Amino acid sequence: MVRTRFAPSPTGYLHIGGVRTALFNWLFSRQHGGQFILRIDDTDQQRNVDEALRPILDGFRWLGIDWDEGPEVGGGHAPYYQSQRTARYQQAVETLLDKGCAYRDYASPAEITAEREAAEKEKRMFVYSRKWMAETDEQARAYEAEGRQAVVRLKMPREGVCKIQDLIRGDVEFQWQTEQDHVIQRADGTFIYHLASVVDDHDFEITHVIRAVEHLSNTPRQIFIAQSLGYPLPQYAHIPFVAEPGGQNKLSKRKLAQYLKNRDFQKLCDRGKGIAEAIQLPTSDDTFNPVIIDFYREVGFLPEAILNYILLLGWSLDDKTEEFGRAEMIKHFSLNRVNKSPASFDPKKLMAFQARYMSRCPIKQKVALVLPYLQKAGYVQDPPSCDEGPKLTKIVQAAEQRIEVAGDILDYVDFYTADDQIRFDEKAFEKRLRKPADAAPLLTRFRAQLAEVEPFDAATTDKLLHDFVAAEDIKIGVLINALRVAVTGKAVGFGMFETLEILGRESCLARIDRALAQL
RNA sequence: GGCCCCUUCGUCUAGCGGUCUAGGACUCCGCCCUUUCACGGCGGCAACACGGGUUCGAGUCCCGUAGGGGUCACCA
Numbered sequence: 050m051v052r053t054r055f056a057p058s059p060t061g062y063l064h065i066g067g068v069r070t071a072l073f074n075w076l077f078s079r080q081h082g083g084q085f086i087l088r089i090d091d092t093d094q095q096r097n098v099d100e101a102l103r104p105i106l107d108g109f110r111w112l113g114i115d116w117d118e119g120p121e122v123g124g125g126h127a128p129y130y131q132s133q134r135t136a137r138y139q140q141a142v143e144t145l146l147d148k149g150c151a152y153r154d155y156a157s158p159a160e161i162t163a164e165r166e167a168a169e170k171e172k173r174m175f176v177y178s179r180k181w182m183a184e185t186d187e188q189a190r191a192y193e194a195e196g197r198q199a200v201v202r203l204k205m206p207r208e209g210v211c212k213i214q215d216l217i218r219g220d221v222e223f224q225w226q227t228e229q230d231h232v233i234q235r236a237d238g239t240f241i242y243h244l245a246s247v248v249d250d251h252d253f254e255i256t257h258v259i260r261a262v263e264h265l266s267n268t269p270r271q272i273f274i275a276q277s278l279g280y281p282l283p284q285y286a287h288i289p290f291v292a293e294p295g296g297q298n299k300l301s302k303r304k305l306a307q308y309l310k311n312r313d314f315q316k317l318c319d320r321g322k323g324i325a326e327a328i329q330l331p332t333s334d335d336t337f338n339p340v341i342i343d344f345y346r347e348v349g350f351l352p353e354a355i356l357n358y359i360l361l362l363g364w365s366l367d368d369k370t371e372e373f374g375r376a377e378m379i380k381h382f383s384l385n386r387v388n389k390s391p392a393s394f395d396p397k398k399l400m401a402f403q404a405r406y407m408s409r410c411p412i413k414q415k416v417a418l419v420l421p422y423l424q425k426a427g428y429v430q431d432p433p434s435c436d437e438g439p440k441l442t443k444i445v446q447a448a449e450q451r452i453e454v455a456g457d458i459l460d461y462v463d464f465y466t467a468d469d470q471i472r473f474d475e476k477a478f479e480k481r482l483r484k485p486a487d488a489a490p491l492l493t494r495f496r497a498q499l500a501e502v503e504p505f506d507a508a509t510t511d512k513l514l515h516d517f518v519a520a521e522d523i524k525i526g527v528l529i530n531a532l533r534v535a536v537t538g539k540a541v542g543f544g545m546f547e548t549l550e551i552l553g554r555e556s557c558l559a560r561i562d563r564a565l566a567q568l
Numbered sequence: 569g570g571c572c573c574c575u576u577c578g579u580c581u582a583g584c585g586g587u588c589u590a591g592g593a594c595u596c597c598g599c600c601c602u603u604u605c606a607c608g609g610c611g612g613c614a615a616c617a618c619g620g621g622u623u624c625g626a627g628u629c630c631c632g633u634a635g636g637g638g639u640c641a642c643c644a
Contacts, residue, residue: 058644090644158642174570175640200642218573227571227640235642242644266572266639287573290638295579297636313579313595361580361593368582368592388581390574391637398580398594408607450607481604514603529603541605 051083052256055116056246058090059101062335063108063342065394066261066291066300069359073288074259075114076360076382086253087119089130092245098130108342112352113375118253126253131245134252138240141248141278142201142233149184150277151233153199155192156181176207177230201234203273211269216257216286216384223269231270247271251280259286259384263299286384289363292393300394302340314339317396321348324456328425339396349418349455354406358399362392372405404453415445418455428465440464440551447547463537464551468559473567477540481530482568488531489568491521495528496561505554507546514546535564 053074057067078085087109091098106120118124128134145151160181168175181197183189189199206225213221233244250258265287275282290299294311298304308314317339325332330347337344345355357373364387365371373381410418420441423429429437444464445452452458463471482488495517499505502513514532518525529545536557542548549557 056644060644093643161642169569172569202642221572223572229640232642237642239642241642246644261638262573263638264644289574292637297574299638358580363580365581371580371593388574392580395579395594401594404607448606451605453606477604524603526603533604539604543605545603 050254050256051078051081052086052254053078053083053259054086054088054250054253054255056088056090056249057102057105058093059098059105061101061104062302063105064300064302065340065342065359068108068112068114068342068355069291069362070259070261070288071109071114072112072356072359073286073364073382073384073387074257075116076378077257077259077384079379080382083256084117085115086124086126086255087116087129088249088253089120089132090242090246091130091132092240092242098132104341104343108346111346112342112356131249134245134249135240137248137252138234138245141244141274142240145203145233145274145277146201148277150204150273151201152179152204152230153183153189154179154181154202154230154232155183155189155195155197155199157197174227175229176226177202179230198236200232200236202230202232203270205230205270205273211272213265213268213272213285215265216284217387218262218265218287218389221265223266225269228269228273233274243267243271244274247274247278247280250283251275251278255283257286258283259288261290262287263290286387288387289389289391291362292391294394294396296393297391299391300340302335302338305334305338305340308340311396313396317400320454321456324348324422324454324459327459328422328456347456349422349457350403351406351410351418354403355399357406358402362394363388400453404450407453408450412442412446415452415455416441419445419452419458422456422458423462423465426459426462428462443547443551447543447551449543451543461543463539463542468556469563471538471560471563473534473538473564474540477534477538478564478567481534481540482564485527485531487523488527489565491523491528492531492535492561493565494521495532496558496565499549499554499561500558505550507544507550510549511546532561535561 055067055071055074057063075085077083089098089102102120109116116122118126119129142151146153161177164178165175181192183192183199192199205228209225211223211225213223215221231241231243233241235241268285272282292298293300293304294308294314309318321337321339321344322332325337325347331337337347342355353374356375356378360373360378361371364382366381366386407415416438420429420433423441424431424433429441433441444461445458448458448461451461495514498513498517499510502509514528515525518528530540533542533545533548534540536548536552552560
């Protein structure tokens with residue numbers, strides 16, 4: 050039975066890189082009919098774990114990454130919070146101590162620092178002298194009598210090599226002598242991540258540890274812990290990290306200001322903020338930016354698109370295929386096709402996936418996606434009135450591929466603005482209405498025909514206008530451009546006749562009259 | 569700095585010794601479609617980090633060099 054895990058620390062947000070690590074773990078377990086476990090690494094947490102966990106769990110749920118064991122679903126290996134598993138860690142520390150694989154160390158932080166600095170000065174590798182190591186209770190008592198406090202350190206091997214067989218990197222070797230006697234239990238009795246992680250992976254029967262490559266150099270000490278405890282080793286797979294846009298540094302939430310210098314990232318960010326502001330969502334950099342998964346959910350991305358894009362960040366099937374739904378991902382995923390080098394996050398390509406998925410989204414679903422944005426922005430009531438459905442469907446249909454993320458609907462709210470509130474774009478008004486001498490008379494005459502035509506739908510007004518243009522022997526652009534500005538206030542928009550139909554005769558005439566009056 | 573990892577178009581990648589005058593995708597640039605803006609269609613620009621080997625033959629194997637990155641906590 051394959052069992053994988055993702056172990057987030059409750060930080061209050063779900064990072065893109067974390068999503069990818071989780072995705073690979075999830076895919077691998079699903080593919081092998083195994084299980085995916087969520088474990089909460091809160092050894093270091095102070096307060097509000099639940100609150101800080103919320104966005105993470107919500108993010109996974111939104112993406113459709115489900116877990117077989119963990120918070121909110123329980124499981125046979127509970128508890129899944131490290132803060133609740135300290136008794137197990139204490140046991141493990143005792144065992145390590147008994148076996149002589151760890152020791153109580155009474156050095157003060159200052160003393161350790163002094164040793165390290167001395168080593169640096171002499172340009173030699175730092176290895177702790179173990180001068181304050183207490184191997185007997187008697188020694189321990191003596192140090193305690195001096196008022197010293199103990200931490201527990203690993204008594205790491207100082208010769209030989211640690212060979213890691215990594216499913217992605219192949220064999221990697223570390224000299225044991227370059228390893229430190231890492232602390233596993235702090236002076237205050239709390240435990241360090243490495244100890245907890247190894248114990249939990251064993252207790253949870255994790256078979257494959259798939260994690261980001263920054264953990265590769267932590268692996269020797271974890272192997273030492275596991276072996277000292279007599280645990281069988283899991284298989285390791287160290288995947289590359291996700292790099293920042295246009296760079297090769299690790300993508301980090303903290304470097305947002307720097308990413309904003311990247312134009313594509315900036316554009317994505319602005320687009321999101323525009324939508325967020327329209328629906329009165331707070332947009333602090335801490336909770337709302339493209340490094341965090343919530344951003345995408347809130348501005349109306351499709352989870353399938355995000356998943357597909359993230360999957361391809363470091364993994365590919367072949368030279369052609371790049372569309373993968375959940376089922377295809379599960380079917381085709383493999384660790385041996387994961388790349389070794391970091392892949393940088395490209396907002397443009399993400400958008401391309403999103404646009405593609407959105408364009409294939411059935412109209413009904415698109416309407417449902419878009420509706421909450423109109424409601425939150427105050428254009429449509431909640432619940433919507435009964436004539437709202439057909440109107441919105443028409444709008445979404447007329448929008449065609451223009452709505453890439455659900456929140457984009459807010460760019461097309463002219464249909465909801467009162468006729469006397471339409472703001473005419475100055476430049477467009479000048480260019481299409483004021484400047485062409487024949488615009489006004491043509492529009493006036495065409496208005497008269499619009500007032501009469503039956504039925505008032507796209508096909509009919511289309512024919513009406515074309516006949517009119519033929520009869521007047523004019524270029525179609527003159528009239529249609531003037532009409533568009535008169536009716537929407539803007540130079541660009543949906544197809545003209547769909548626009549007319551959605552607005553309805555009354556609004557069209559009122560808006561044309563208002564435009565003509567302002568000439 | 570020590571240790572470890574990585575290196576094909578701007579970006580994501582295919583390539584596991586000859587099929588590579590290096591393929592696909594995104595972006596970008598043209599053209600077409602067209603009432604605008606998108607969409608769409610067609611076409612184009614663009615890469616094997618460098619130097620040595622091995623081999624009849626190297627993007628592909630080996631060794632160096634350079635560059636980039638990760639990690640060196642009583643963080644996770």
